[in-house]
Amino acid sequence: MSLLRTAARGMLASMFIYGGLDALRNPGPKVPNAEAVTDELADRIDQLPDDTEALIRANGALQVGAGVCLATNTFARPAAAALAASLVPTTAAGHRFWESDSEATRVQQTIHFLKNVGLLGGLIIAAMDTEGEPGVAWRAQHAIEHSKLLADHQKEVADLTAEVAKAKTESKAAESRVKAAEAAADTRVKAAQTKAAVIATAKQARRDAKLAAKAGRGLSRVVGLAGRTARAAVPPY
Structure with a gap:
C-alpha cells in the first residue's frame, strides 16, 4: 500500500474517530436532533430501542x-462501508438545514450537510478501493467463467474418453472378426488340402489298379502261350 493512500485513509478516518468518541462521552446534547431520526425509524423498525442516547453511543x-x-x-473496505452507513443518520439528524428559520x-x-456528503463520497471510494487488486465482483465473475471453462473442458475430456x-471396442470387434475370418480361411484351406490329397490318392489307386489289370492280362497271355508251347513240344503217341 502506498504512503499516500495510508495518509488519505488516516485523514478520512480522523473525523469519525473524534466524533465517535464525543458521542460516546457526551451523547446528551445530541439527543434532541437525533430524535427526529430515531423516532421515525422506531415507527418502521419494531426492534429498534427507544433509548436515543444508547443509539447515539452505539453509532459513536x-x-x-x-x-x-x-x-x-x-x-x-468494510470499515469504510460501515462509516458510510453510520454517516447517513448522523447527517440527517445533525444538519437539517431545511428546518432552520435563520438564514x-x-x-x-x-455547508456541514454538503461536507458530510463529500465525506460520504470519499468513504464510498475507499470502500471500492482495491489497491489495484481484482475486486470481489471481478473475482466472482472470473470464478464463474473459470468454472464454465472447467466444465466445458471436463465435458470435452469425457466425450473424447467415450x-x-x-x-x-470397435477395434477389438474388428480384430475378433479378422481372427474368425482367418480361422475360417484356414479351415477351408485345410479342407481343400485334405480333399486334394484324397483325390490324388484315389487317382493313384486307379492308375495302380489299371497297371495291375494290364499286368494280369499280360501274364495270362504268357501263361497261355507257355501252355500251348508245352503241348506242342510233347510228341504224339
Whole structure:
C-alpha cells in the first residue's frame, strides 16, 4: 500500500474517530436532533430501542471502531462501508438545514450537510478501493467463467474418453472378426488340402489298379502261350 493512500485513509478516518468518541462521552446534547431520526425509524423498525442516547453511543462506537480500522488498513473496505452507513443518520439528524428559520443557521447547516456528503463520497471510494487488486465482483465473475471453462473442458475430456473407448471396442470387434475370418480361411484351406490329397490318392489307386489289370492280362497271355508251347513240344503217341 502506498504512503499516500495510508495518509488519505488516516485523514478520512480522523473525523469519525473524534466524533465517535464525543458521542460516546457526551451523547446528551445530541439527543434532541437525533430524535427526529430515531423516532421515525422506531415507527418502521419494531426492534429498534427507544433509548436515543444508547443509539447515539452505539453509532459513536461504530464510528470509532470502523475509523480505527480504516486508519490502520485493517479491513479497510468494510470499515469504510460501515462509516458510510453510520454517516447517513448522523447527517440527517445533525444538519437539517431545511428546518432552520435563520438564514445564517441554514447556510451553516447546508455547508456541514454538503461536507458530510463529500465525506460520504470519499468513504464510498475507499470502500471500492482495491489497491489495484481484482475486486470481489471481478473475482466472482472470473470464478464463474473459470468454472464454465472447467466444465466445458471436463465435458470435452469425457466425450473424447467415450470416443476412445468406443474406438477401442470397435477395434477389438474388428480384430475378433479378422481372427474368425482367418480361422475360417484356414479351415477351408485345410479342407481343400485334405480333399486334394484324397483325390490324388484315389487317382493313384486307379492308375495302380489299371497297371495291375494290364499286368494280369499280360501274364495270362504268357501263361497261355507257355501252355500251348508245352503241348506242342510233347510228341504224339
